[in-house]
Amino acid sequence: MLKPKLPNNSLPVICGVEITTDSEGRFNLNALHRASGCDNHKRPSKWLATEQAKELIAELEKQSPISGLGEEVIKTIKGGKAPGTFAHELLAVEYAGWISPSYRLQVNQTFLDYRTGKLQPTFDPTKALNDPVFLRNALLEYSEKVQVLEVENKDLSHKVESMENLFKEGMTPTQFCKMLNGVNVMMANRFLESRKWLYNESKSKTRWRVGNYARDKYLTEHQSTISNHGGEDFIKYIPVLLHKGAVRLYQLYIKGDLPMKANWNGEYTHDKQIA
Template sequence: MAKKTELVAVEAKDLQIIEYRGQRVATTEQLAVGYGATEQMITNNFNRNKTRFVDGKHYFKLRGEEVEILRNSFSGVQISSKARSLTLWTERGAANHAKILETDQAWEYYNDLTEFYFTRRDAIAAPVDAMQLLNDPSTLRSLLMNYSGDNERLKGENQQLVSTVESLEKHFTKGMTIPAFCKCLNGVNINKMMWWAFERNWIFNEQRDPEKSARWRVASYARDTYLTEDEMEIKPHGKEAFTKKTPVLLEKGCHRLYALYMKGELPMKATWNGEYSHDKAAYTPEEKQ
């Protein structure tokens, strides 16, 4: 009997890019191999946790002709000729599977997917045949005009990005909490940010009593990557002293929050004016109580 070839995980930055309905997605096979699981494990985890997955938000289900179109459009993606349906996972769907598997490999690969795959980048232009251009001046003029326009656009975007990153680094203060940082981002509902971070597995609630206020701690996924913890000793009068731990942002966490803000992933106020901007004056740490 022929031995089945073992699939090797492809680095996130080298994955065949698949876009569906305006966003990048990954196949079950890509997730399984990268996460150190099997396709059946991914499918089983989905079936057992269907309440945690929303169609159109965490995944897309393709059937019939849609599968055939995808198979013909992306030759680098292996799709069985027998497949009559196909599930494509969004960034949030991939995050849910990493949470369910809860392994170091799954979280590390999801981190790479987030940084190098799901974050959209401009496509690299295909090589152009120089002789063909010389024989077709109109095509050459068109390409030059497009290049000039794209060059100016990219130059402007790069200048804005450099300015933003410099601003973030200049005004980022060690010990800043997630709500404090988000005060600088126009329109963000800071009252929902900790629960948003909880849903993305950046933090968890150590308080088991639902009647009491949440006691947030940094989750393993985000620890030392996006967040760390500040510790403060509290000495209540007449009671035993205890240590209060507060999740605070690292610089990479600050940059990641801003990137998600620009992608429209953060909870926004109902009164938000639709503009993505930041206020330098708001980059100050919260006063410790």
């Protein structure tokens, strides 16, 4: 989604919750609690009641006159437009650490990014709709994407049509690959073996059978009985491409994954007739 180019004056956002500040720059502990997703047992008042929190607040208040921390390191506002407990950044990070160590790290990093101006501006869609510059840029980007998609769809349609012109029922993988420019047909079945489409059922000869992975998905088998004079007849199996298998082979060809000849000219073309 496009975002308007606004000044980087965003407040810290943790898990989708904006961590607001008061006029003195103290952070809203209630917002940190909401962002943590924890139940009431981790609410700010529970932490403030601990001895650790009390000691830390007392120490910060001692240092405030000489360190510039301000007169009040923590302040609770009841009622009004922005109620809540607001605390100095050091206290806010300690509160996050009381919730969990991982949350402390997340809050600390967010505050670091906030201070150094690395936070991305919060995207307000209602403001964006009233921003003529944003709307113009959005329209231009949308138009560019539509043009790209139209070209890609046209190219895809051409590729599908090309594949449809090549595929014929009963073709073997080798016959299909013969029509694809540059494919090393002698290595085609070995390639399909490496992808679990085929396997060799003979230890002494090459007798390709369709593997379980590709059976009835990419390939099927035609079988015929071969008469053997002086011996027993045997069944010969021929792996045959299914339509989905032809589509997948053509995709692999276009991607450059099929084994190619050493003298291939680099062009992905095809013949309409079996060579």
